[in-house]
Amino acid sequence: MRSAPMSTPDVFSEGRIGPLTLRNRVIKSATFEHRAPGALVSDELIEFHRRHAAGGVGMTTVAYCAVAPEGRTEYDQLWMRPEALPGLRRLADAVHAEGAAVSAQIGHAGPVADGRSNRVPAIAPSRSFDPRAMRPVRAATEDDIARVTLAHADAARLAIEAGFDAVEIHLGHNYLASAFLSPKINKRDDGYGGPLANRAKVARGIARAVRDAVGDRIAILTKLNMSDGVRGGLTVEESLQVAKWLEEDGGVDAIELTAGSSLLNPMYLFRGDAPVREFAAVFPQPLRLGIRLTGKRFIREYPYEDAFLLADARRYVAELNLPLVLLGGVTNRETMDLAMREGFQFVAMGRALLREPDLINRIRADPATESLCIHCNKCMPTIFTRTHCVLADDIP
Template sequence: MLGDPLTLPCGATLPNRIAKAAMTEGMATPDGRPTPELERLYGIWSDGGAGLLLTGNIIVDKDHLERPGNVVIDREPDADMAARLKSWAEAGTRGGNHLWAQISHGGRQTQKLVNPHPKSSSDVALSLPGGQFGKPTPLTKDEIADLVRRWAVASKACMDAGFTGVQVHAAHGYLVSQFLSPRVNRRDDEYGGSLENRARFLLEIVRAVREAVGPQFPISVKLNSADFQKGGFAFEDSLQVVEWLEEASVDLIEISGGTYEQPKLMGVEGMEAEEKQNVAPSTAAREAYFVDFAKAMQDEVGVPLMVTGGFRTRAAIQQALDIGAADVIGLGRPLCVLPDAPRQLLEGREALPRYEDGLDLIPDWLGFLKRLQMMKAINGFAGIYWFYQQLWLLGHEGRVDEHFPVFKAFRLVDARNKSIMKARG
């Protein structure tokens, strides 16, 4: 049942089976420090009833942000940073829930306004129009070792501040995912080629984090079920990596999918046809994106799994738990507008609004534009900016605005991103 506790392999217990999935907030200072607005946002979510809150990307390299306004922990925190992290953790756990820090690196998905020369597994550039992303430079082995160390430093800093777990972001086309993908990783050293080599970076991170935080602190990994791209990370690869992660003492694996080029995670159409995966359909309700993949994994491994993406009804959530497809259900966008959605579901609410319906940048009378592949993507990402604006309102004013215009949200979020980067210098 939704309200049942879950004891993880490390011994920690989640009070229920609902998690607030990681969503990028963009509310840190220009130099990457948590703010009172971030505390307010997570305090509201902590009061909302979820057993687990996952933060948005906390970045281990200030030159490789996922977006302007990310929190950055790329060294041992100074006194001010430690105090800010502690205040954030206190706000985010005041409801008795867990708060886990999602730790990440943008890699080649770092926008040009942040870094025109990002680092990646190899020099394969994103195949997206608009010129927003620069051609990456392959990381050296010394740089890889330094990043492994930074993941451990950031994890220890979060544990010391009062966070109750960490999540290594190895999905959605960010740096660790870039190493896992044979489409992006063209290396010919021990970090490229075979799946064992491509997974080496991730497994080294997990080992370093475990050494830093000890055996009783939860470690999670967010992993693509597949990239859904031709020549990319496939489901069979993902299943093998999950088995290795289980052996490496990971406590919870979140199953997701897609990249910026194929943004299945966002419900946005990509610029190329989706590569189908060899996974049998389950009997789960079809509203959830990755249930079938998680069910196939649960048949092979024992590590607890979390599934995020598309859940809107209590029946579908409960069915995913009942059929053994997931141990934890992640909710994202609904909590941008209904921050106490977990509590409402636990108390019997049957369905959550699908706020993304109707968030169109392009009006209906220009419907022919919506049929163009590029415009479909632009329209979808404009809707995502609307959710970013709701988070900004929650953090700054403690409220939401369901009627906020999509185009205005798009302009405001874009302007704030540019302002943050200007303030960074």
């Protein structure tokens, strides 16, 4: 149970996550950048994060740093290995030069991975079929689980060597650990399936392995699904219990609360317009036609409102002592201040910063500043080419 609250912090005051002190409480959330050809850091990826750092965030998060080759959503996604170290160091140096911290979101895509692009079979809690890759997805063995768990620890060590300030363990969006948490996806009948305590073993094991590997040399956050957003998936009640276990285990320093399933319901996190036509355009036939005809069933539309995850997220504030990060519909000073009053220690922003990388500096200078993001979500299909806001004047 959360202890008695201190005075409400100013969002532009320093904030602490484990051993790390940030210059303010705004975090650039992980957004797949599609700027890592050959699964390595590029100059474009460095510039993408440098601009967000220069724009005023306290910390920027490098998205989807896969811990294993089959754990990538596609071939040109950053993969944490020794060959990536020089580029990671240059990226960290560029962000630090702008006064911000940098985090690596480490994870394994599991059933969300594209086995055809990666040229390595994807794994999931249970055997399934990936219609995008037109290939089967095999059930992870106990050896796979042990290997992937160790790979997270190795990725965190590599982040330290590269000069990163934090890692964010990806336990959301039905990536591998999140898929194990989901009763809709996890149909196992062994010690990793069935009751929540079994389904949570992978997530808890990964967090503990990272902590054991790095101690307090680096801040450890996790991005945790509150709900999968689908019938039969992970519920808020189950997720809250997982969060309590993570806190008790001591594996993480802060939790960023998220929702939705990249596999089953991606728009549950991205409220606003559903760009079905734009999604269809990035795929070859016959997938393009299929998405045009049936896309509304998968790419569902949810109305946008400020702080749209707050109703569920405030339940975690009441039950946990760990610093919590509010994500979803944070685009202006009013919503940032609301988050601080509600007991969140940090806020995370994504789409609004794609439109305006300097938005935080502008809000700090003038609290009445409003974001130019119109929640059209046409940035989402650009993750398959080069992630950007299609309405922005320039593309970082």
